[in-house]
Amino acid sequence: MLEVKDLAKHFGGVKAVDGLDLHVRQGEILGLIGPNGSGKSTTVNLVCGVYPATAGTVWLEGQEITPLPMHRRLTAGIARTFQNIRLFGQLTVWQNLWMAQNAPDHVREQGFFARWFGGQARARASAMDYLDFAGLAEKADELASALSFGEQRRLEMARALAAKPRVLLLDEPAAGMSAAEIETLDERIRRLRKGGLTILLIEHHMELVMGIADRIVVLNFGRRIAEGTPAEVQADRAVREAYLGTS
Amino acid sequence: MMIDFLQSLVDGVLVGTTYSLIGIGFTLIFGVMHKINLSYASASVGGAYCGLLLVGAAGGKSALLVFLMAAAAAGVIGYVVYLTCFRFIPASHPLGTLMSTVGMLLLIDEIVVHATFGVPVAYPPLYEGPSIELGELYIRPDYLMVFAVGIAAMTVLTLLLYRSRLGLATRAVSQQPVAAQLCGIALYRVNAATFVVTGVLGGIAGAMIGASVGMLSPLLVLPLTVKGLIVTVIGGLGSIPGAIVAGLMVGGFENVLQYYRGVTERDLYVMLLLFVFLVFRPGGLFAAKSERN
Amino acid sequence: MDFYLALLQVIGIHALIGLSAYVVILTGQVSLAQAGFFAIGAYVAGMLTVLAGWHLIPALLAAGLVAGAVAFLVGFPALRVKGLMLVVATTAFGEAVRLFFFNFDYQVAKGGVRVGPLGGEGFKQIRFFPENGYTTLDVLVFIWVVVGVVMALLWWMDRSRAGAVLRAVGEDELAAQAMGIDLTAVKVAAMTAGGVIAGFGGAIYAHYTTHIEHFNFGIVLATFAIAYPILGGLSTAFGTVVAVLFIQGLLIEGLRFLGDWRNLLFGALIVLAMNLRPHGLLDAATTLRLRRLFGRGGAGRDA
Ligand SMILES: Nc1ncnc2c1ncn2[C@@H]1O[C@H](COP(=O)(O)OP(=O)(O)OP(=O)(O)O)[C@@H](O)[C@H]1O
């Protein structure tokens, strides 16, 4: 589904990502883990086109998307959340989802004129489905900046889903959440997989990733050091060393 | 022909030091606060007025004293600007800060107009004497003095920034505000100090402008603001050497064009010069290293 | 009476330039180029009615188109710079336009007198209104019809996806792009719309004063243009108009009895206002509360 070949990103002397190969298969949850600064967020940014890669290519369903600008990658079917929440704080909750309705489906459904200058009813109805899913339906008309931290994280995810992506990139969706919140998050991600969505999950919370990921890729210093099922990865010596810092 | 060109170039470059100083002020504040202080040039001119008024009120006549008082007064104004426009407006509201510096610009300008009844006032030259002749080239002594004072001010500033604890703290804050705070640097104090220092610098610049033009008028404020901002951008945001070179460059450039194309067209070419830089060298003369976010 | 009519005329014209800056600033671009677009509109419309003998309405539309086209062209290089750089670049553009007209002569003989722009002397005798017998009240109505149309369009925009997209871009460009919004299209469109509105404003201004000069279009006007939306708040176009009323009506005219002291208070009040309400008078939270109060927008999930 989503394939990354020989991807590299250097910031001056820092090799944030360095010759990475990844393959996220249709309908699976691929966990991407690694110590702080190992290049996970940079990988997401490269896949989304936040900045150009130093080297390497990205394919979505066999189509190369490396030359596409950021906004076209969303319409191609890749949506993401941000590790450090980046909502539109001065817009209301449902309007945040409205902003993501840029997929070809939305454009076809709504028609150019109605989409840009027409009423909000249709767009809102479609957004409400995802707000229900994220448990934010009652907050639809609050300002996004007025939400609590946990709610903002859920809104990030709802906004990405509202784009009707085929691949969802979640950058540490559980960071800063309580144990109870993580449990519902876990359940939500499982429901998404059931719905056929392909997910790349970046997470430091081991219990969560190990529990739901089908496969896991471990990064260190921008390189892949291990890949396999959660059990295989947990047993891997290189992984333990990377996390414990003994090399 | 050649000599006329050289003459206007030299005059322009000498007076360009005032642009350099204003440019440095904009750049320093931007470096530390990551915001623009649009009231800076008006505070500088306001300080220059204060110097004149204070010394005049005390019955003094010394041009040197006027200079010193101008610098001191502008330092105080700088602190007031910090309090009114930066200290209490949250960092997440850059437009609020921008607008209040505009308010401050208008306020300072109006106080000056009010105090002087809108009439330009004569400003004492720092030095009077015969022109220095270099072949066919005349160097006006007051211009030379302006240049010398400007260079002296820049040298002191550089020493302050790179040799003193305050300078170290300023640079730390401009690079990593959060980390600097963790290291026990009092952010507000450093910010306030930056405003006082840049204010003093501006006061010197204002007095130099008064001295080189021979008079001071509120009409100087807006052109000075625009030129100062242009110098900041041409020099590269946050770069002090850039601001210095760009100030001299813009000063020379505009004086030469004034000579060839007249005063009405002069500024048009300065704007074009800026556009050339924005297109071909958007980072400015001394582009600062790109920041990470 | 005439005093109030004249005041309302000024307010209408300033509302237009404020609204032109409003559209642009929604996308996070602090543009001091609006006075330049306003100047272009003024000179184009003036030349069309005076030199080409057009009626004011087509001249007004043409002025909007030309100013919009220039703004469209400015929009692309403006994409490359942000923050302070954009402020300086747009200031320089506005100044370049002003200085262009400072040096611009285009006079023709009409009925024995030479008319048209004449450099530093300005462009005199833009007499469409008096020649066609418009009274002060007629002119006022004309101005406010244009303001009304622009306001209606912006009100509509604010409620549609277009308005929300502009705000999303203004708040976080990166997130907006990641959500599939085409930054180039949005920012250039906003700049173009701002140019059109400023062009309308300039066209009206030229005919309202009958005599325009380059210094009418300087940095002070550009600063006022951005001051209105910033003071008024960016959540609705009404904020901008409220700010124009506040500044032109209350601060400038209302405080006239203070004489000289008025100008002093003016700057101080702006500083005070921004310290008290850094998001402007009508910020998003306030507008939301107002909407709820009047039973709109907050109507729950089946709205
Ligand atoms: N814009 C940038 N400029 C310079 N260096 C960067 C930039 N972004 C990331 N880096 C560097 O690249 C490396 C990888 O960063 P990245 O954010 O991808 O790590 P991460 O795996 O997401 O870490 P974390 O678990 O802390 O989120 C780090 O050393 C970081 O300092």
Ligand SMILES: [Mg+2]
């Ligand atoms: Mg990360």
